[in-house]
Structures are given as structure tokens and as C-alpha cells.
Amino acid sequence: MTEYIIRFLIGGVIVSAFAMIGDVLRPKSFAGLFGAAPSVALATLGIAIVTHDAAYAAVQSRSMMFGAVALCLYSMIVCQLLMRLHLRALTASLLATVVWLVAALGLQAVFSGGA
DSSP: OHHHHHHHHHHHHHHHHHHHHHHHSSSGGGGGGGSHHHHHHHHHHHHHHHHSOHHHHHHHHHHHHHHHHHHHHHHHHHHHHHHTSOOOHHHHHHHHHHHHHHHHHHHHHHHHTTO
């Protein structure tokens, strides 16, 4: 339970810092890039290093990078499905979720030996 409280507090501080950075940058659409995901990832990695070892944190950070690449692919697929095929948002996002899952698990299998 203490780990969740620490993660919440660290995440909140980092979210606030990223929000201030996003507020300064132009265009304002960049503000969303500095939202919760980077701060939660940093808080998670910080806790992983403190409670476990560096190898454990390395596996977590590698998995986060694979997820980020898969999310980028997911986003591009959703945009194409919406703009070119004029699918409904729910349909496009469900189809792209399959692509995200295959990409994330595929990257994990290829670069981590399936671990």
C-alpha cells in the first residue's frame, strides 16, 4: 500500500512539472505529450530501482519503450482508418488495438527473447 502512495505522490509532482513545461511550450497541443504517462513511468522506474535491482528496472523500461513504439503504430493506424476508410472511432480503435498488441508482444519477443 505504501508503494502506491509513494507512486501517487511522485507521479503527482512529476505530472505537475510536465504540465508546467507543456504550458510554456508552443503550440499548446504539445501540452498533452507531457501528461500523465511520462510521469507515471518515471515514478514506476524510480520505485523499481529502490525496491528491486537495476536489471528489473531495465526490463520495465525496455517494456515501456516497446509499448511506446506500439502506441505510435496504433495511433497511425487509427488515423488512417478514420481518415481513409471513414470507419467509426470505436471500430477503428478496436481494430488498431489488435495491431498494438501484436506489435508490443512482437517487439518483446524479438528483442527480449520472449521474456
